[in-house]
Amino acid sequence: MTTLLRACRRPAIAATYTNTYLRASTPNGSHDRRLASTEAAAAAATVQLSNASGLVGFWQTLSNSTPVAYMQDALIQIHDYSGLPWWSSIVLSTFLFRGVVTLPLTIYQHKITARIERLALEMPAIVEELKREAAMAKQKFKWSDKQTTAVYRRSIKKQWQRLIVRDNCHPMKTIIVLWGQIPLWIFQSVALRNLVYMLPDPTTLQAQITATEMTIGGFGWIPNLTVVDNSYILPVALGLLNLSIIELQSMSRTRPPTRLQKISTNVFRGLSLVMVPVACTVPSALCVYWVASSSFGLAQNMLLLFPEVRRAVGIPKTQTELSQPYDQIWLKIQQRVGLAEQTPPADKPAAK
Numbered sequence: 163m164t165t166l167l168r169a170c171r172r173p174a175i176a177a178t179y180t181n182t183y184l185r186a187s188t189p190n191g192s193h194d195r196r197l198a199s200t201e202a203a204a205a206a207a208t209v210q211l212s213n214a215s216g217l218v219g220f221w222q223t224l225s226n227s228t229p230v231a232y233m234q235d236a237l238i239q240i241h242d243y244s245g246l247p248w249w250s251s252i253v254l255s256t257f258l259f260r261g262v263v264t265l266p267l268t269i270y271q272h273k274i275t276a277r278i279e280r281l282a283l284e285m286p287a288i289v290e291e292l293k294r295e296a297a298m299a300k301q302k303f304k305w306s307d308k309q310t311t312a313v314y315r316r317s318i319k320k321q322w323q324r325l326i327v328r329d330n331c332h333p334m335k336t337i338i339v340l341w342g343q344i345p346l347w348i349f350q351s352v353a354l355r356n357l358v359y360m361l362p363d364p365t366t367l368q369a370q371i372t373a374t375e376m377t378i379g380g381f382g383w384i385p386n387l388t389v390v391d392n393s394y395i396l397p398v399a400l401g402l403l404n405l406s407i408i409e410l411q412s413m414s415r416t417r418p419p420t421r422l423q424k425i426s427t428n429v430f431r432g433l434s435l436v437m438v439p440v441a442c443t444v445p446s447a448l449c450v451y452w453v454a455s456s457s458f459g460l461a462q463n464m465l466l467l468f469p470e471v472r473r474a475v476g477i478p479k480t481q482t483e484l485s486q487p488y489d490q491i492w493l494k495i496q497q498r499v500g501l502a503e504q505t506p507p508a509d510k511p512a513a514k
Contacts, residue, residue: 224352226362229345233353238372248379248387249450252354256454259346265462267342269475272466274338276478277331283481284325292317347455351448358388358445376447387447396449397441403456404434410463413494416482467491 241251296314360369376387383393408430441449467487496502
């Protein structure tokens with residue numbers, strides 16, 4: 163059945179299949195019943211969208227956007243050429259897109275962060291030199307304390323900007339991953355939602371075939387990817403994976419977190435918990451994607467903790483880099499659950 167559906171998706175064949183021909187050539191009217199079922203599902207999806215009030219315009223615009231259309235086509239092509247069931251092709255496409263888009267950006271972000279940390283080591287000597295120059299200028303030009311302080315601060319800012327330009331590591335680049343990861347997550351999520359609900363045009367044969375394939379393209383306890391996961395296994399797994407990523411990033415810091423870091427960590431913890439009930443209300447195809455994406459993110463973060471891997475991808479060595487990341491993170495986990503002393507020796511920074 164899957165082979166036949168894929169063949170019908172080809173433009174040359176699909177163009178010759180009309181509803182009249184299929185009704186006449188299918189015994190016992192079985193196609194009529196399947197077509198009626200898909201049309202009913204399309205009508206239900208349309209009613210569901212029309213009841214969304216103010217969100218209809220937003221979702222329609224996003225659903226009909228060009229990036230989502232390209233993503234839908236890419237997902238279908240990966241499914242057809244790989245020959246995998248839909249749940250496997252969703253996982254494969256997730257790893258492929260994240261490996262091509264977010265992994266290089268993450269490596270680049272780590273490089274920028276390491277460069278900024280190295281620049282911070284150069285600043286104390288520069289600051290001392292500027293203090294001496296400011297004191298000499300104050301005596302020579304008879305500046306007031308306010309004038310001297312203003313000139314001193316401008317000089318520090320200018321020197322810091324000079325170092326940033328020299329090493330090409332503007333601090334805004336430390337959030338470059340978000341510029342790629344958030345649009346990718348949104349476009350692939352909406353594209354999968356479109357495939358499930360046969361959007362943007364439920365009357366096309368391709369949309370109906372894809373939706374039918376998804377009803378039999380699941381696995382284990384979720385054979386139908388168009389329905390929610392009533393076992394809540396995937397939603398709970400999503401929440402645990404997202405929390406693991408946040409805690410891994412928190413425990414990999416060797417310096418006390420700043421107030422901003424504490425706030426952002428707590429915000430992301432809250433968002434991870436909020437995603438669990440959200441995942442309980444969406445089709446399983448979306449849950450499979452979200453779990454696969456979070457799994458990739460966790461594996462990526464764990465891999466980039468290794469000093470050997472960081473050197474292999476060109477990330478400079480820094481003082482805050484963990485020399486034995488897994489051992490030190492495991493020690494922090496034991497400390498949190500009370501299996502180790504609350505004041506263990508400080509993490510040894512990697513050698514310069």
